[in-house]
Amino acid sequence: MRGFARGDRRMRAQPACFHGATVKRRSGRVFHRYTRCVLLTMRLSLRKSKAPRELPPGQCFDDGRDVMDVLETVLGMRPDSTVILNYHGRLSLRTKAGGHTFKIAECESLERALLAEQALKSAYAQGGPVPRFIARTGAVIACEWVEGRSCKSLPALQQVEAVLECQVALWNRTAPDLPGPPRYVHLESLLARFARIGPRTLPATTVQGIVDRLRARLPDAVDVHLIHPDLTPVNIVMTEDGPVIIDNEVISIGAGCEFDVWNSGEALFGFRNSSAIKEYVEAFHRKCPMPSLFSHQPVWDDFRMLRKGLKSLTKGRRLKARRLFRKLEPREDLASEHCVHRGYRMHCPGRRPDAERLFQAVVDGTFVEKMVFKSDGQTYSGLIEIEGQTCVLKIPRGRNRRLSQRLMSFFRPSVAVRQMQSMVQLAQLGLRTPEPVCAGERRAMGILTDSFLLYEYAEGRTATRDDAALLTPELLRLHELGYTRNDPHAKNYLIDERGVVFIDTILRRPRLFRTLRLSRGLIRFTSSSPMALEHIPDRITSSWAYRLARVFTGVTQWWKHRRRGLRLRLKQRGVGGSRRER
Structure with a gap:
């Protein structure tokens, strides 16, 4: 009894929330373990998707040609086995044929494949850190396979030394002469890709404005070098003779080696570690003096943001891509x-x-x-x-x-x-x-x-309700771009010889209930210009958003007039009361 009493006193001495805190801690541990399991599963699935796999039958390149037919054309023989190394819209293969191993890579375009062929031949002839070029057909190139240890498995300091050695080696090799003026090949490729897929997240005019702004910021291209836009430890293999670059489809000839250096530094240390990136760039500058190396860094910040946005868009993260692209708008x-x-x-x-x-x-x-x-x-x-x-x-x-x-x-x-x-x-x-x-x-x-x-x-005359045929297409065009305007009545437009001019406008870009709010703007416009209904497509007027917006607008207009009437009555009563007092 005495021991039980002591135990009972100990239990009574504990705070009232003891059992609740225990349950909370247990639930926290369970949630933590569940989160770790989910993240581990995602990581394993990601590794599995990136792991090399056998080429399925009927696989085609981006241009629609059958892979096996192209390999037979390039190598001159039927391959014994083919493995897919990577696939981000374009194939990268490892093929064995006739007792030799080759790497087959699909370039972005025929022009990029021609530049990659010239760059690989020139660098290999001068003893550069690239594999031997075999053949090319269309936008597909074949090189000799390089066996070795991945640079990514080395300690961090050795990775930096290997990347720096490859970058300096490319700089010191003489680039072949090009028929046209020097160009920023990789950056122009980024801009073209953004102009092609950017309208998925932003209006086409905004995308074009960003492209024009970034293109205008590029300095004049002067020097031509062997360039590689993605020189990172993942794309380097360590052999007995030294490091060798294995990402062959993106090597090229042109201007912009400064941007490649900054990109390698950010890949090694992360873009937030500015001091380490600066040390890497200075180390490259000591071996390869470039007057424009540091002056190009602000321009590279914008292109880095563009690359991150394109990568997010490729992965389906449209909200993140839109947020990154918005930072590049010409402000x-x-x-x-x-x-x-x-x-x-x-x-x-x-x-x-x-x-x-x-x-x-x-x-x-x-x-x-x-x-x-x-x-x-x-x-x-x-x-x-x-x-x-x-x-x-x-x-x-x-x-x-x-x-x-x-x-x-x-x-x-x-x-x-x-x-x-x-x-x-x-x-x-x-x-x-x-x-x-x-x-x-x-x-x-x-x-x-x-x-x-x-x-x-x-110059121009004020629009009236009779100009609905001119005003409605312009307002619909504004709505298609994702914007709505305040007070869309006809009096807030001008008509001149060239068309419609917007005046007294405050733009809004609805984030929530966008279709409903755009439909409400159309209803407010048609209330002042009833003839505009004839120029609005039936798919809009028959939609549920338009009908719901019409009901909502009717309720708000009724309450607005009711409130005005109440105010007028109160004002009249106040005036009448003062008269009676007089």
Whole structure:
């Protein structure tokens, strides 16, 4: 009894949550073990998918030719056995025929195969770290198989030495002369691939803008070398004579060896270890002096982001790819000039030399008002002239005075700045809009107190509901690009000889319920232009999203009118009460 009492006291002395904590710890351990099992299974399946496997019958190359027929053409004999080493859209094979072993690789295109053939022949003739070239047919090349230990299995320091030795060896070999000017072969290949598959995640105009921006950032190609864009320990084999590069289908001739060096450093140390990458690049620079080695590094950061996005897109990770591609958008057009004049901060798209002068003239009021388009408690819009230059000045008075808008401005730009940014985005999407000059805003303790927008005057007449045949295709085109605009009424468009011009636009890109919100924008447009229904395809008007948006819009419009009526009644009662008191 005494021992039982002591045990009972010990049990009573424990906290009340003891058993719950035990269950929680046990469940945590179970979840941890379950997670480890899942990750181990995924890792084993990944290794299994990457492991060499026998070539199945009927396998074809990317151009549709049968693999066995191509191998017989290249080698001149029927292969005894063929194993698939890797397959990322293009085949890489190990083939045995006539007592010899060969590596068969499929290049990206016929041009890349021709460059790889010239590079391999030239490097092998000069004693470079490449295998002996055998033959080529179309975009498929055959080289001698190299037996050896993978460089990836070596210690980290020896991997760095092997990669550096191969990179220096390629640099010191003389490249054959090319008929045309030097080119960034690998980077152009990345851009072409992005232009081909990028529209899966982004609008085609945005993809083209990114391609144009990256191509414009490339410096002029001067020197031609033997280049390899993926020189990593995985693609090197250690033999008795030294390291040998086995990834033969991507070796080429052209400019851009600087980018190859930075890519190898990031593959060895990870792109976050900037100090180790810099040491590797400096070690290469000491052996192979390159004046442009360090100046090209910022350009390589963008192309590294592009490669990561393409790799994520290939694996089906569209959200991650879209997030990476968004970082490459040409945002220099939305750069803000740090110009402050009398408490107003200027925001200017691009680098206009006259933006600061026009901005200061608006703030000081030293302009001539030529015409007033609209002037009420909500908005001022007028045509002004500054030293012979005609512009449109718009001041959102209602939004500047509204308390809710002022509080929201603490977390986001003003309406004027957002409208300026929308003008730039419309131009990038290929839609017509006036060219913005600048936007100004004044804040007190981070809260907006005043703002204005200045943009160039666009000729044309204001659209009416009778112009639905012209306005509807442009609005549908904007929706197809994934954007919707505020207040899509006909009065917010201009019509000129070339077509439709968007004015007073704030773009939004819906993330949730995109189809429903785009349909709601169409319904708001058709409420002011009923004839637009004739130009909207039946597949849109008969969709469930359009019907649901029509019901939702009807409910919101009913509540809007009901609320206005209640406010009007309360206001009239207040006025009547004051009269009775008098």
